[in-house]
Amino acid sequence: xxxxxxxxxxxxxxxxxxxxxxxxxxxxxxxxxxxxxxxxxxxxxxxxxxxxxxxxxxxxxxxxxxxxxxxxxxxxxxxxxxxxxxxxxxxxxxxxxxxxxxxxxxxxxxxxxxxxxxxxxxxxxxxxxxxxxxxxxxxxxxxxxxxxxxxxxxxxxxxxxxxxxxxxxxxxxxxxxxxxxxxxxxxxxxxxxxxxxxxxxxxxxxxxxxxxxxxxxxxxxxxxxxxxxxxxxxxxxxxxxxxxxxxxxxxxxxxxxxxxxxxxxxxxxxxxxxxxxxxxxxxxxxxxxx
Numbered sequence: 001x002x003x004x005x006x007x008x009x010x011x012x013x014x015x016x017x018x019x020x021x022x023x024x025x026x027x028x029x030x031x032x033x034x035x036x037x038x039x040x041x042x043x044x045x046x047x048x049x050x051x052x053x054x055x056x057x058x059x060x061x062x063x064x065x066x067x068x069x070x071x072x073x074x075x076x077x078x079x080x081x082x083x084x085x086x087x088x089x090x091x092x093x094x095x096x097x098x099x100x101x102x103x104x105x106x107x108x109x110x111x112x113x114x115x116x117x118x119x120x121x122x123x124x125x126x127x128x129x130x131x132x133x134x135x136x137x138x139x140x141x142x143x144x145x146x147x148x149x150x151x152x153x154x155x156x157x158x159x160x161x162x163x164x165x166x167x168x169x170x171x172x173x174x175x176x177x178x179x180x181x182x183x184x185x186x187x188x189x190x191x192x193x194x195x196x197x198x199x200x201x202x203x204x205x206x207x208x209x210x211x212x213x214x215x216x217x218x219x220x221x222x223x224x225x226x227x228x229x230x231x232x233x234x235x236x237x238x239x240x241x242x243x244x245x246x247x248x249x250x251x252x253x254x255x256x257x258x259x260x261x262x263x264x265x266x267x268x269x270x271x272x273x274x275x276x277x278x279x280x281x282x283x284x285x286x287x288x289x290x
Contacts (some may be wrong), residue, residue: 004031005077005153006094009067010085011038014047017085021051027091032077035085036067064147065169069160072153081150088191089148096187097150106155106182109174110148110189129171129212136220137178142186145170145212155182162219162279171212175219179276218272226269233262 006024010017017035024033034054037044039061048055056070072080079101083089093110100108126145133141147170159176163169177184217225237258244252 003077004028004079004081004098005071005075006031006033006081006083007036007068007071007075008034008083008085009036009038009064009071009147010040010044011061011064011067012040012042012044013085014040014042014044016087017044017047017051020085020087020091021048021053024091025051025053028094031081032075034071034074036071038062038064038067063165064167065163065172066165068169069163069165072156072160075153078153079150080153080156082147084147090190090192093148093187093189094150096189097148100185100187101150101152103185104183105185107149107151107173107177108185108187109143109146109170110191111142111186112146112189112191129216133171133175133216133220136216136224137175139178139184140186141174142188144174144216148189148191168212168215171215172219175216179220218276220276222272222276223269226265226272230262230266230269233258233265237262 006028008017008020021033021035024031032054034056035044035048037048037055037057039058045055045057054074056074058067058070068082071082079098081094081097083091089110097108097110126143129144130141133144145168149170151173155177156173158180159173162176163172174184214225237255240258241251241255244250244255
């Protein structure tokens with residue numbers, strides 16, 4: 001059984017795989033390499049067969065996260081390395097990630113600098129996600145959405161049921177590891193420009209990435225998000241009541257609405273906190289009996 005499995009989700013990435021796969025095999029000759037063909041319409045599968053690399057094909061596109069889950073289930077290694085198949089990640093960086101695992105960490109993430117971001121708006125969005133996640137967890141998070149990471153297979157598989165099928169799997173698995181007190185480290189890397197065209201669409205995926213912010217909260221500590229929002233509505237209601245009482249001598253419907261909203265938001269956060277706790281309790285229970 002190989003100790004290392006390298007998993008590459010791919011959708012129409014034959015152009016970059018043509019040069020990436022030989023470099024991977026040269027850099028990690030003993031590793032198991034698995035390409036997850038996410039409904040590609042190019043010759044990804046034929047290219048993998050020619051390169052002697054395992055290729056798992058889906059009849060239609062199920063999403064990046066779905067490909068990651070499929071690869072994690074099929075991999076035989078004790079350590080999993082996830083890489084993008086578009087040529088952004090350098091196989092020469094894999095030993096640097098693995099060396100951090102040897103220090104006792106459970107997951108090591110390749111952290112891109114500003115030059116490694118696909119575009120200005122993506123870089124700004126990722127910087128915002130990093131700041132929010134750092135605040136939520138109390139740990140410095142350098143790259144929340146990086147797809148280049150090395151992780152212990154048994155711990156990664158504990159959270160497969162939490163991972164979405166779309167693009168936000170890195171966020172989910174990172175917050176799940178922090179929530180479960182598994183060690184996470186960040187290793188600076190240089191990300192190159194991708195080969196071919198990105199599958200990310202600004203308007204279509206903008207809302208999805210906005211939802212990442214809320215996923216950060218619900219996956220880690222919902223009350224950290226809901227309490228400040230609730231307090232803001234309560235403060236607005238109190239301030240508006242003070243204004244209307246001073247000018248009109250009465251309590252208005254708007255003040256009542258703002259106070260009610262603050263209570264509802266707080267209760268929603270409390271319920272989310274309980275659900276989050278039960279989710280991780282169920283995960284630990286499954287791990288104990290698995």
